[in-house]
Amino acid sequence: MPSRIAPLAISAYTATSALGRGRAAHAEALRLSRGGLRPNDFTDTPLACAIGRVDGIEREPLPVEFAAHDCRNNRLAWAGLAGDGFLDAARACVARHGADRVALLVATSTASIEATESAYRELEDGRFPARLRIPALHTPHSLGVFLEAVLGTRGPCLTLATACSSSAKIFAQAERLLRLGVADAAVLAGVDSLCGSVLFGFNALGLVAPEPCRPFDAARCGISIGEAAGFALLERDGAADAPRLLGYGESSDAYHMSTPHPEGAGARLALADALARAGLSADAVDYINLHGTATVKNDEVEAAVVADLFGASTRASSTKGHTGHTLGAAGILETAITLLAMESDLVPATLNGSAPDPLCGPQFAFANESRAIRVALSNSFGFGGNNCTLAFGRGTVH
Amino acid sequence: MEGLIAYIDGIGWWSPGVPDWTQAAYLLRGEEIAAPDASAKPAANVLPATERRRAPESVRLACEVAEQACAMGARDPSALPCVFASAHGDCATTDALCATLAAAPLETSPTRFHNSVHNAPAGYWTIAAQCRAPSGAIAAGAGTFAAGLFEAAVEAHADATPVLFAAYDVAAAGALTDVVGSRAPFAAALLVSASRGPHTCASLHLRHESEATAPTAAPTRLAALAATNLIAAALPLFAALANGEETTIRLRNGAQTMLAIEVRS
Numbered sequence: 001m002p003s004r005i006a007p008l009a010i011s012a013y014t015a016t017s018a019l020g021r022g023r024a025a026h027a028e029a030l031r032l033s034r035g036g037l038r039p040n041d042f043t044d045t046p047l048a049c050a051i052g053r054v055d056g057i058e059r060e061p062l063p064v065e066f067a068a069h070d071c072r073n074n075r076l077a078w079a080g081l082a083g084d085g086f087l088d089a090a091r092a093c094v095a096r097h098g099a100d101r102v103a104l105l106v107a108t109s110t111a112s113i114e115a116t117e118s119a120y121r122e123l124e125d126g127r128f129p130a131r132l133r134i135p136a137l138h139t140p141h142s143l144g145v146f147l148e149a150v151l152g153t154r155g156p157c158l159t160l161a162t163a164c165s166s167s168a169k170i171f172a173q174a175e176r177l178l179r180l181g182v183a184d185a186a187v188l189a190g191v192d193s194l195c196g197s198v199l200f201g202f203n204a205l206g207l208v209a210p211e212p213c214r215p216f217d218a219a220r221c222g223i224s225i226g227e228a229a230g231f232a233l234l235e236r237d238g239a240a241d242a243p244r245l246l247g248y249g250e251s252s253d254a255y256h257m258s259t260p261h262p263e264g265a266g267a268r269l270a271l272a273d274a275l276a277r278a279g280l281s282a283d284a285v286d287y288i289n290l291h292g293t294a295t296v297k298n299d300e301v302e303a304a305v306v307a308d309l310f311g312a313s314t315r316a317s318s319t320k321g322h323t324g325h326t327l328g329a330a331g332i333l334e335t336a337i338t339l340l341a342m343e344s345d346l347v348p349a350t351l352n353g354s355a356p357d358p359l360c361g362p363q364f365a366f367a368n369e370s371r372a373i374r375v376a377l378s379n380s381f382g383f384g385g386n387n388c389t390l391a392f393g394r395g396t397v398h
Numbered sequence: 399m400e401g402l403i404a405y406i407d408g409i410g411w412w413s414p415g416v417p418d419w420t421q422a423a424y425l426l427r428g429e430e431i432a433a434p435d436a437s438a439k440p441a442a443n444v445l446p447a448t449e450r451r452r453a454p455e456s457v458r459l460a461c462e463v464a465e466q467a468c469a470m471g472a473r474d475p476s477a478l479p480c481v482f483a484s485a486h487g488d489c490a491t492t493d494a495l496c497a498t499l500a501a502a503p504l505e506t507s508p509t510r511f512h513n514s515v516h517n518a519p520a521g522y523w524t525i526a527a528q529c530r531a532p533s534g535a536i537a538a539g540a541g542t543f544a545a546g547l548f549e550a551a552v553e554a555h556a557d558a559t560p561v562l563f564a565a566y567d568v569a570a571a572g573a574l575t576d577v578v579g580s581r582a583p584f585a586a587a588l589l590v591s592a593s594r595g596p597h598t599c600a601s602l603h604l605r606h607e608s609e610a611t612a613p614t615a616a617p618t619r620l621a622a623l624a625a626t627n628l629i630a631a632a633l634p635l636f637a638a639l640a641n642g643e644e645t646t647i648r649l650r651n652g653a654q655t656m657l658a659i660e661v662r663s
Contacts (some may be wrong), residue, residue, distance in 0.1 A: 013594065043503070045504060047503075047504075052507065099608070100606070100608050109516070113492075113496075114491065116496055116574075117496050117499050117500070119496075119573070119577075120496040120497055120499065120500040120573065121499075121500045123500070123573055126572075126573055127573060127576055128573055128576045128577060133576055133577060134577070135577045135578070135579070136539075137577075138574065138577040138578065139485065139486060139537065139539055140484075140486070140516055140537035141537045141538050141539040143484070143544070144537075144538060144539070145539060145653065148652060148653050149653070154606075154608045154652060154654055154655050155606070156545065156548060156549075156606070156651075156652075157399070157538065157541070157545070157652045157653075157655075158536050158537070158538040158541075158545040158546075158549065159536065159537040159538060160534060160535070160536060161515075161516035161517060161536070161537060162517040162533070162534060162535050163515045163516075163517055164517070169532075169534065172532075172548065173552075175556075176552050176553065176555075176556035177552060179403065179556060180552060180555055180556060182402070182552065196499040196503055197495060197496075197499065197511070197514065199502065200499060200503040200506040200511075201506055201508075201511030201512075201514070202497070202511070203504075203506070204507060204508040205505040205508045205510055205511065205512070206508075250532035251530055251531070251532060252520070252521075252524035252529055252530050252531060252532065252533045253524070253525075253530070254476075254524045254525050254527070254528050254529055254530050254608055255514045255525060256525065257518070257521050257522070257525070258512050258561050266530060269530055273574070301645075317420075320455045353616065356481075382517070383512065383515050383521065384515060384517045384518065384520055384521025384522075384524075384533075385521060385524060385525065386517055386520065386533060397629065
């Protein structure tokens with residue numbers, strides 16, 4: 001078991017998703033149990049499914065000084081940075097600590113692949129059209145290159161791309177960098193945008209639901225894909241009321257590329273390590289934001305793990321029915337949702353279902369519940385059997 | 399803090415015609431090596447035969463060097479956290495996926511899609527090695543090798559555990575050749591520890607430099623190999639390791655930073 005870690009302050013955070021731009025829009029949608037999914041209007045080739053799309057990104061090119069980075073994913077990042085004054089907070093943090101001392105950890109599953117897909121649709125004699133012949137747009141690190149240019153950080157900078165656990169794992173990376181004294185602050189970004197690869201790819205795997213996804217419903221039949229940008233700023237010391245990262249756990253399933261381990265072996269390891277680093281037992285957990293993708297297998301395994309490890313006083317829900325599965329951005333988007341839940345003493349509903357899977361224990365919240373949340377977990381389990389659980393607590397002043 | 403020390407307990411290498419670290423060390427020292435069979439593929443014996451057939455080249459490459467490094471360090475891979483790093487992922491898979499999406503998106507292959515994720519090698523590896531430890535998949539453009547090595551060292555120190563680091567890139571494919579400079583496959587792996595052990599063959603003192611310094615150039619006779627892809631650009635580090643040379647190697651890290659690597663025995 002890992003040893004307990006010192007909590008880190010989450011000095012600033014924001015999210016942009018199908019629920020809207022910024023924390024207030026997310027808090028409002030959660031309070032009203034208002035989902036953001038809509039019928040697929042993204043792909044030229046019809047695909048009957050629901051998507052979590054951020055409105056207006058097509059009409060928002062990047063400022064001219066960043067024009068070389070222009071693509072849907074970086075536009076979404078730019079829109080996200082504007083939320084809750086995050087860009088100013090991040091730049092002030094860089095000025096405060098010095099650019100060398102601030103790490104930039106970015107997470108995505110498909111980065112700017114949408115730009116590469118566009119180039120393939122417009123090939124001229126087998127070659128990329130001139131306007132898309134920009135190497136920085138066709139690399140998994142495109143988001144990191146863009147954000148490094150925007151923020152001017154000079155500390156460690158990398159893209160972590162472990163599919164759906166990506167933007168949870170960057171919290172773990174940040175903790176290690178700060179604990180070892182390699183950096184004094186870390187800017188965390190998780191951005192994934194709609195693209196053909198994931199819509200038609202997950203469809204080929206038979207994992208896309210024709211209707212808005214129904215996490216933990218008995219009749220669930222797959223995911224709804226969404227897009228999101230989430231940002232967080234982590235420091236050793238922060239304002240007394242800033243929420244805290246208390247722990248994290250990471251694991252691999254060692255089972256299958258696209259199916260979770262049937263007993264949730266990896267999920268259990270991630271949960272146990274997150275609690276150990278937080279120095280907490282399972283009964284201290286007030287709320288779990290579940291991975292809850294609404295695939296038959298994920299929800300079956302995750303429901304059994306929750307029923308097994310937690311008491312009924314721990315409330316659990318999936319907010320994928322609100323936002324869709326935002327893949328590489330899910331970890332940080334759901335971190336923002338978890339922190340908002342904590343701030344507003346609200347356990348968010350699990351949307352779109354009509355009859356819960358009988359596997360769900362008494363922990364499951366299908367409608368909003370009002371209750372104090374002091375300690376919360378967020379689960380992110382990815383393709384390739386890549387798992388991460390994060391533990392959060394309130395600031396010392398609430 | 400003045401950087402981190404990574405103790406190297408194992409090394410893996412695969413480049414066309416140079417299938418392991420023993421052969422690579424001869425090459426890097428300027429000694430004769432057996433006539434290279436440039437058409438040979440990475441053996442990737444760790445993968446079960448069915449998986450090896452399904453796996454794209456990047457996965458076979460990454461698993462091959464990962465296995466070599468574990469064997470040299472006499473470490474059971476099932477207990478090792480691992481960090482895989484690639485600047486471009488599997489270009490042939492990306493090319494085929496994008497071509498299908500442009501022509502007939504509903505014909506997208508499920509296997510090709512699951513092979514397209516950046517953590518495909520980490521997934522195949524952890525399954526084959528029965529490894530439930532944390533696994534990562536990193537990209538950082540020209541700084542991919544440096545960022546991955548540093549992350550492995552951070553994990554090793556943070557949790558006092560050896561960490562497997564494997565970096566790979568394959569040749570660009572199809573229309574991607576316009577925007578991806580990789581011209582041949584190359585992969586290398588290092589088994590990184592936070593403390594010296596019986597298998598330690600070198601120590602690397604890692605620190606970031608933000609002043610304007612240049613990356614260490616590869617020896618002229620190996621410059622073509624170092625230029626084949628962004629991972630192969632780490633060749634000067636491996637040349638120092640092969641020669642037992644005590645020197646400082648600089649590898650490109652971020653847009654304006656280098657990773658300075660002080661190599662000691």
